[in-house]
Amino acid sequence: MLLEKIKTPGLAHLSYLVGSGGQAAVIDPRRDCAIYVEKARAAGLEITHIFETHRNEDLVSGALILADMTGATVLHGPNTEQPIVYAQTVRDGDCFAIGQLKIQVLETPGHTDDHLAYALFDTAYPDKAVGVFTGDALFVGDVGRTDFYPERREEVAGLLYDSLQKILALGDQAIIYPAHGAGSVCGSGMAEREFSTVGHERVNNPRLQMTDRDAFIRFKVSENHYQPPYFRLMERLNMEGGEAPPPVMRPRHLSLKQLQTCTADHLIDIREPMAYTSGHFPRSMSLPVGMISAFAGWFIGEGESMVLIASDEEQLATAMAHLVRIAFDNIIGGYVGVVPAAAQGQEMQQTPMIDTAEVEARLINNKGKEDSNWTLLDVRDADERATTAIEGSQHIYVGQLNERWRELDKNHHYTLMCGSGARATVAAGWLASRGFDNIDIYLGSMGAWKAGHD
Known part of the structure; x- marks a missing residue:
C-alpha cells in the first residue's frame, strides 16, 4: 500500500x-x-x-x-x-x-x-x-x-x-x-x-x-x-485539457550574439535581486527564479516569447519548469554569462540602492511640496500596507504594475520599496524594461525602516 x-x-x-x-x-x-x-x-x-x-x-x-x-x-x-x-x-x-x-x-x-x-x-x-x-x-x-x-x-x-x-x-x-x-x-x-x-x-x-x-x-x-x-x-x-509539456525541460543555449539579435517579447533576468541590480542587460526585467511562480503570470502574456538570463544552467532548468507549469512555453533560449559579457564591453545597466537615511532625507525634503519630482512607491500587498505604511509613500501592488505603469511618469524619480527589497527589485526591473530610467530601490525596505525606528 x-x-x-x-x-x-x-x-x-x-x-x-x-x-x-x-x-x-x-x-x-x-x-x-x-x-x-x-x-x-x-x-x-x-x-x-x-x-x-x-x-x-x-x-x-x-x-x-x-x-x-x-x-x-x-x-x-x-x-x-x-x-x-x-x-x-x-x-x-x-x-x-x-x-x-x-x-x-x-x-x-x-x-x-x-x-x-x-x-x-x-x-x-x-x-x-x-x-x-x-x-x-x-x-x-x-x-x-x-x-x-x-x-x-x-x-x-x-x-x-x-x-x-x-x-x-x-x-x-x-x-x-x-x-x-x-x-x-x-x-x-x-x-x-x-x-x-x-x-x-x-x-x-x-x-x-x-x-x-x-x-x-x-x-x-x-x-x-x-x-x-x-x-x-x-x-x-x-x-x-492542457497540452503535454516540452520534451526537454531546458532552454536552448544562446550565445551573446544570439541574445543581442533576438526579438523576444521579454528579456527575463532570473538571477538573485542583488546580482540584477549590480549589472543587467538594458531593458531586461528582474524575475528571480524563486519568484517566477508568484509573479510571471502578472507580467507575461499568453504566447509571448521569452529569453532567460541566468547565473548557471541549473537555474535555467528550474526557471523553465516553473514557467511550463503555468503554460508559458515560448522560451526562445537561455543565456549564462553576464559577467563575461560585461568583460567583453557589453553595455550593462545598474539599479542604485539607497538606505534608510536617504529615504528619510528625501521624505523630509518632499513634505508639503506639490511639485516634487520624487515618489517612494510601496509595492507590497494591500494587507501589508494596511498594517504598516511609511507616511508620504504611495501604493501600487507589484503585480498591478503590469498595467498601472502607464499611470507613471517616465521623467519622474521613483524609489521602489516592499518588505525586504526583493519585490521592489521585481517592480524596478519591470519599470526599467518599460523605459523608466530614473529609479532606485530602498535596500531592506520596510524591514530596514522598522529596524531604524524601533
Whole structure:
C-alpha cells in the first residue's frame, strides 16, 4: 500500500499518488506528470484513476496528459460553467476501489463550484476515514479563498462554510491532504508544515474556530486577494485539457550574439535581486527564479516569447519548469554569462540602492511640496500596507504594475520599496524594461525602516 505526496516547488502545489493491490490513483496531477508514472511503476502499480479536486486557477492540470499516458479515467466534479471535456463527472457519495482502499466523493463547493474532496478508507479497517484529500477547501492552518465569483460573494462563502462542516464530519482521526502548502496564492495563512488531521485543524485552524456561519461569510467577503491575469488562461486550459509539456525541460543555449539579435517579447533576468541590480542587460526585467511562480503570470502574456538570463544552467532548468507549469512555453533560449559579457564591453545597466537615511532625507525634503519630482512607491500587498505604511509613500501592488505603469511618469524619480527589497527589485526591473530610467530601490525596505525606528 502506498500514499506519496509529490510537491511542486514555487507553486507550493501538492499532488498525491495512492495505490494498493496493483492499482494506483493520482490526485491533482501537475502538467509535467511523468513522475507519477515512474513512481507507480517502481512500486508495481498501474494508474487506473485520476481524481481532480477542482479546476485549478494557478497551474495547468496534468490530468488529460496523464490519462493519455496511462489510459486512466479522469474524475471531476459537477457544477462547472461547461463540462470538463476530458473527465467523467462524479457526485457526492460515488465510491471507487483502489485495491484495498476506497475513495469516496464529497461535493465541497465554495472555493469553486466544481470543488470536490475525496475521503480515503481502508476496507480492512472500515470504521472511519483514514484521510481526506481536501483540495483547496481546507489547508493546514487556513481555508480556501472564495473570491472567484465576485457577483456571488456571500453565497460562495456560505457554501465553503457548509463544505467544511462536511469535511469535519469525517472525524478527528482523518489525516488531511490539501492541494497546496505555505507559499501558495490560494491561501495566505497556511502553516509551514504539510501534515495535520481534521481534529488538529478543528482545534487550531483560525477559520474553523468561526462557528457562526454569518460571521464566517463576513470574514471571507472582507478578505483581499489578487487575481493575476494568467488565472484566466489556467481556467480555460483546465476546462479544455492542457497540452503535454516540452520534451526537454531546458532552454536552448544562446550565445551573446544570439541574445543581442533576438526579438523576444521579454528579456527575463532570473538571477538573485542583488546580482540584477549590480549589472543587467538594458531593458531586461528582474524575475528571480524563486519568484517566477508568484509573479510571471502578472507580467507575461499568453504566447509571448521569452529569453532567460541566468547565473548557471541549473537555474535555467528550474526557471523553465516553473514557467511550463503555468503554460508559458515560448522560451526562445537561455543565456549564462553576464559577467563575461560585461568583460567583453557589453553595455550593462545598474539599479542604485539607497538606505534608510536617504529615504528619510528625501521624505523630509518632499513634505508639503506639490511639485516634487520624487515618489517612494510601496509595492507590497494591500494587507501589508494596511498594517504598516511609511507616511508620504504611495501604493501600487507589484503585480498591478503590469498595467498601472502607464499611470507613471517616465521623467519622474521613483524609489521602489516592499518588505525586504526583493519585490521592489521585481517592480524596478519591470519599470526599467518599460523605459523608466530614473529609479532606485530602498535596500531592506520596510524591514530596514522598522529596524531604524524601533
